[in-house]
Amino acid sequence: MTDFWLTNGRAHGAVVDGFAEPADQDGFLRLDIRIEDGRIAALAPLGSAAEGQDLRGGIVFPGFVDAHTHIDKGHIWPRAPNVDGSFLGALTAVMADRTGRWTPEDMTARADFALRCALAHGTVAIRTHLDTYAEHAPVTWAMFSRLRDAWAERIALQASSIAPLDRFWGDEGTMIADTVAQYGGILGMVTRLTGGVHDAMPDEFQPMLDRFFDLAEARGLDMDLHVDESGETGARALREIALTAMRRGFKGRIQCGHCCALSMQSEDYAIETVKAVADAGIAIVVLPMCNMYLQDRVPHRTPRWRGVTLVHELAAAGVAVSFASDNTRDPFYAYGDLDMLEVLREATRILHLDHPVGAWPAAVSRVPAEVCGFDAGVLRVGAVADLVLTRARMATELQSRPWHDRVVLRAGKVLDATVPDYAELDSVTGFAG
Template identity: 70%
Template structure:
């Protein structure tokens, strides 16, 4: 198939494909038990020229029932932390252990050269796997953070046209109440970023709401409003019932009439709240138009980790209840090979596969495939992308797998990535490329 696609030129048909019906527009076809429709796609000069029922194409590249998905969008990552595990491990796999390890590594090793080498490596991985847009959170502790922001701006410009790179700040909420608050917001605005923070105080974990939380939250919203910035927050990343920031964020957005986009990540503690409180929180999130991004692999790794004891819960939020209330829900990679998550490769196919298993996004699959592409695209302000439709860019991922059980049972290492209708020859870089950066020998 790869050879046939390379030889097809700029105008050709993809024949006899399957795609999730919820990711296809302009096709009158009946979906099968997996929610897949059979179709032919016409590609012309880098775009999808036509979406037609299977059997319409007179010729072309025959996919023999294999699947075609729109390219994925990864709406929550940490490129500045990525791949430090070989030099700085998490001593016990806990959230607190991750915080301490990253703080130590940041102080000891985060030069612009170091961050750029690791972040570029990670983007190359994502690009080879098919991802077309990434939002990265950047540890924003002044003055050191200015170097990281300069680095990511350079990478954004370097990767323009191949991977759309967005940047959001991350630091504890109390940082915005001090003298650095306005300076952080200005840095974000000057860099074309998104204003972000984590809903805890410096040196603390996600437990009870910290003292002065509401006043600090209003100040944070005001900083975003004054600069016309969207907001992206790390929220309630624990199994503590006192971690109830999500509800207050939604109420604050409603009271202030906030006009920008808001995305909240993690929201783990929602799943252990009393049912009435959880329902009311979800209703307010839906009313405020807040998007939720779920990081199933990282949260399953970190949450409810106690030495010598089996975890009792999966560490993830109430995705089905949120989606049923009309909340936009995405899945994303989060951390990769750092103290917050020792694994990962910014492969959204892996993320969707594991999310399906961890979060039960199946039987039926419903509209959950949107969480891989269209939903994060909308949350990132890229509405209209992540859908297969006439006129869309032909950024696609092709699989030999015909059914969802085939797609989700293997890593799909034989996938073919099309960018603007052309086969992408990129491959994920070898780990050895980072040896000198992270101090690995041999």
């Protein structure tokens, strides 16, 4: 059956175009959805269809978009655990594991596993960061290129480089930028220096930042940056990035991730930074699960803050804010499954994205799709019928269960996919069972 109705559904107004019916107090619309030849043919008021698949008031999402992941380092936890759960512990464990172990075969096996998880959960597009250093950048990006081609009909993939800012100061920076351009990627970096953490900015920060902008501008590359991932008030790169983008008139897109330290700054400085980010047109992607896992972790002491940035203030200023998975079962985050419904649920609890719900459901679909340039994340006539169907009928039902029985439609057909068994990776991770 290629032509049919989905009747008696709910969808949040923030992810629906071309439908003007009244919404309930949480922003959800009641509607019938017509599917023809794998695309949405109509969004009609509830009761328009005489027959069809009754969703019983269940919430419908467009396919999810995950704008910040790390599939090259995912699932190494069994062989490279973070012994103390700290940011420095994560760096140390990843650096040790990467050396000599991240072969094309190893990275492909782990990344493919992660993508199969994302597919089963209803994700249609992903941006991943790839550790990009001189010694293995060509191998990593060639691996990603093959993976992107292999997955083209299932999940749209983008990649951004990630390396400390000082790596771009010199010939290595030129090589990284050229590699990213060669493979059609996004130029990314992390606003700390090699071997360090996100704390006070060095004296040479601004010249290094301008050098990074030079590399991007010369090649017409967009940017995706890991910024101020700590609770240190000296970590103030976000404001400088925004001011630099405006001073230079940067024409590309910029997305900044984490920005945790912003919530620890003085009120005046935070307000000034938020305004600069909005004025510069910078998008912010927040990684609530990983941020809470790593930040304010001190042995035998209860954490005092949630590790996340000022999402409400940023959104109120007109900044495009989205949420993403970040790391999965690696030293930076011991958990996760590239499940964007889990990300939305946890973000809601951690960041109080409720009472009212507002437009936050768009932060795992429409907003990241628009920021990254994916043709996805919105319910509208003519769009491919990539949908996630749940039995949740209201926000509290949606947020109270993981909805493992969700139904994923791809081009109007029920996706026959389940999450893979972790045992598949035993030969890669060395886990003996």
